[in-house]
Amino acid sequence: MTGTGANLVSFLAIGILVGCGVTLLLERSLSRVLLGVILISNGINLLIIFGGRPGGAPVAGVTDPAAMSDALPQAMVLTAIVITFGFTAFLLAISYRSWYLDGDDEVPDDIEDQRIKQRAARKEVSTVDFGEEPPELDPEQLDAPAPGRRRGEGPG
Amino acid sequence: MSALVPLPVLLPLLGAALTLLLANRPLPQRMVSVGSLSATLLVSVLLLMRAYQHGPLVVQIGAWPAPVGIVLVADQLAALMLVVSSAVTLCVLLYSIGQGQGETGESAPLAIFHPTYLVLTAGVTNAFLAGDLFNLYVGFEMLLAASFVLITLNGTRLRIRTGSTYVVVNVLASMIFLIAVGLVYAATGTLNLAHLAARLDALPDGVRLSLQLMLLLAFGIKAAVFPLSAWLPDSYPTAPAPVTAVFAGLLTKVGVYAIIRTQTLLFPGGQAGTLLLVVAGLTMLVGILGAVAQSDMKRLFSFTLVSHIGYMIFGVGLSTVAGLVGAIFYVVHHITIQTTLFLVAGLVEQRTGSTDLRRLGGLARVAPLLGLLFFVSAMNLAGIPPFSGFLGKLGLLQAGAAVGGALPWTLVAVGTITSLLTLYVASRAWSMAFWRVPCVTGNSNAPLPMLTVGATTALVVLGVALTVAAGPLFDVTTGAAVDLRERTPYIHAVLPGGPP
Numbered sequence A: 001m002t003g004t005g006a007n008l009v010s011f012l013a014i015g016i017l018v019g020c021g022v023t024l025l026l027e028r029s030l031s032r033v034l035l036g037v038i039l040i041s042n043g044i045n046l047l048i049i050f051g052g053r054p055g056g057a058p059v060a061g062v063t064d065p066a067a068m069s070d071a072l073p074q075a076m077v078l079t080a081i082v083i084t085f086g087f088t089a090f091l092l093a094i095s096y097r098s099w100y101l102d103g104d105d106e107v108p109d110d111i112e113d114q115r116i117k118q119r120a121a122r123k124e125v126s127t128v129d130f131g132e133e134p135p136e137l138d139p140e141q142l143d144a145p146a147p148g149r150r151r152g153e154g155p156g
Numbered sequence B: 001m002s003a004l005v006p007l008p009v010l011l012p013l014l015g016a017a018l019t020l021l022l023a024n025r026p027l028p029q030r031m032v033s034v035g036s037l038s039a040t041l042l043v044s045v046l047l048l049m050r051a052y053q054h055g056p057l058v059v060q061i062g063a064w065p066a067p068v069g070i071v072l073v074a075d076q077l078a079a080l081m082l083v084v085s086s087a088v089t090l091c092v093l094l095y096s097i098g099q100g101q102g103e104t105g106e107s108a109p110l111a112i113f114h115p116t117y118l119v120l121t122a123g124v125t126n127a128f129l130a131g132d133l134f135n136l137y138v139g140f141e142m143l144l145a146a147s148f149v150l151i152t153l154n155g156t157r158l159r160i161r162t163g164s165t166y167v168v169v170n171v172l173a174s175m176i177f178l179i180a181v182g183l184v185y186a187a188t189g190t191l192n193l194a195h196l197a198a199r200l201d202a203l204p205d206g207v208r209l210s211l212q213l214m215l216l217l218a219f220g221i222k223a224a225v226f227p228l229s230a231w232l233p234d235s236y237p238t239a240p241a242p243v244t245a246v247f248a249g250l251l252t253k254v255g256v257y258a259i260i261r262t263q264t265l266l267f268p269g270g271q272a273g274t275l276l277l278v279v280a281g282l283t284m285l286v287g288i289l290g291a292v293a294q295s296d297m298k299r300l301f302s303f304t305l306v307s308h309i310g311y312m313i314f315g316v317g318l319s320t321v322a323g324l325v326g327a328i329f330y331v332v333h334h335i336t337i338q339t340t341l342f343l344v345a346g347l348v349e350q351r352t353g354s355t356d357l358r359r360l361g362g363l364a365r366v367a368p369l370l371g372l373l374f375f376v377s378a379m380n381l382a383g384i385p386p387f388s389g390f391l392g393k394l395g396l397l398q399a400g401a402a403v404g405g406a407l408p409w410t411l412v413a414v415g416t417i418t419s420l421l422t423l424y425v426a427s428r429a430w431s432m433a434f435w436r437v438p439c440v441t442g443n444s445n446a447p448l449p450m451l452t453v454g455a456t457t458a459l460v461v462l463g464v465a466l467t468v469a470a471g472p473l474f475d476v477t478t479g480a481a482v483d484l485r486e487r488t489p490y491i492h493a494v495l496p497g498g499p500p
Helices: A008-025 A030-051 A072-102 A111-121 B007-021 B026-052 B076-099 B109-129 B133-149 B157-188 B191-199 B206-222 B231-238 B242-266 B273-292 B297-317 B321-352 B369-381 B388-405 B406-434 B451-466 B470-486 B488-494
Strands: B056-060 B071-074
Touching: A008 A030, A008 B206, A030 A072, A030 B157, A072 B157, A072 B470, B007 B026, B007 B109, B026 B056, B026 B071, B026 B109, B026 B470, B071 B076, B071 B109, B071 B488, B076 B109, B076 B157, B076 B242, B076 B321, B076 B451, B076 B470, B109 B133, B109 B242, B133 B157, B133 B231, B133 B242, B157 B191, B157 B206, B157 B231, B191 B242, B191 B488, B206 B242, B206 B273, B231 B242, B231 B297, B242 B297, B242 B321, B242 B369, B242 B470, B273 B297, B273 B406, B297 B388, B297 B406, B321 B369, B321 B388, B321 B451, B321 B470, B369 B388, B369 B406, B369 B451, B369 B470, B388 B406, B388 B451, B388 B470, B470 B488
Parallel strands: none
Antiparallel strands: B056 B071
């Protein structure tokens, strides 16, 4: 079978995959981020495949060399799939570990953001601005999950 | 001689396999990792000498000729990066052994630390040697996968919290890089860097610019250039000291290396020069202002790390030989110094149990050697003469002044201000931690392990030696920069018969 190469439908498919992936990537929950990563990487794999010349199976003796498809993008996609597989497994492990420790797998706020939020809650402009020592803030304490975020205790 | 070229990748990988097999035998495992990294350092030095005297060394993997097969290229820039990175990784490895990774509760399980660390090294060296875009991508992925494991070692809550940000951001950067690779292939039909250098010129300007910007975006995230740098200060400081040190020293610089390589070889003429200069200035200022606001030593150094990436981008953005010389010299200096500073911060943490500057004090009396190590490397970072930081900054500022024009002069001013602010930050950290009334807490009586202090001292000495050896080093960086600007030595070495 000879492929027809890139056409509008294939690019729409890539666009939809990547678009959905980006939407999921913007979510707070790591498992949705993971799904986003999977969708985007599949979209990219399609994009790479369509970057090569279409044609028959690139096997010597089976297809006339002039009618062969480009084998290089296929090799690259294979590598990319393996790499994405590894990353997916790792993200899954992280999100499980995060759920195990905190009862959810949300990506938390930046430390600086948390500091500003805490100061705003205490209606403190910034003691540093008046040349005083800032209030004690330990990253370890900041790390404690906000009340109400904890949905259930982990099995541990 | 060219058989040496794949060794910097192969040796750490073989070491990783062996250390994995020796997982439950600490002593042989350590010996294997130290051995493989020492051998890598030796090979890298040989490669640098060879590349300096006779031009780039090229290996066609599997004897497939250049545009088809995978090539590894050790030109002066790559070889210089190899030497510095393997020297630094070796020192950090010794430090981590001295620290007894895996023996105390908070540090890494010994069994996976060494193999992962060696894979990380192999990824870094592969990225430096890669002669085609896809192999560069593979190098990045190798070091990323290893860095994911290292940054979440032990899976404590804090490390998982910061690690998840790091992983998501870097996976995103890799995907952008992969899109760029796919588009480059679709547009030109090749991924070999030398071949691309010839073919990209034939593309329409718009296509070429968009490919250039895609690559810059991907490498910019990895190198933590300003609008893309927010992930770094949040994720680095929580990892164990040796891991943070090697990340800070090497990983961002691999991004900078990729920017230097692609900008000079693939997209000469500097269409993105103005963009790079603006971004460089913002990186310097925003980074150092962030550092001013910090009160934790490790976070503070993470911000100076971001800030000083700006200097290297400044040099690349100028796209003159002098600018590139400055940028490459600065990369060498910054790899050494930033790693040293994080190791010293690790020593402070070991000694006192904290890196919070508000809790520390009077360390100079308690631990004078620590004070000396900190002082020398902090002043080196700030660029006090006669240290190498001063030479690197001076080279860059001179290059900027030589170009002239409003934007380069603004950058010269920003660079000077950043340097002064770095001095302020460094001396504030020094006076808060090492002067004042001693209020050291924790296990302050426990002596520091000899090996950790020794490894840190070795790196401090290496940082100072960059000043002593500045003459030969400038020779090498000038040679590398001239080769980069001319492009022909690289292209001829990879494709002796000219591009097909």
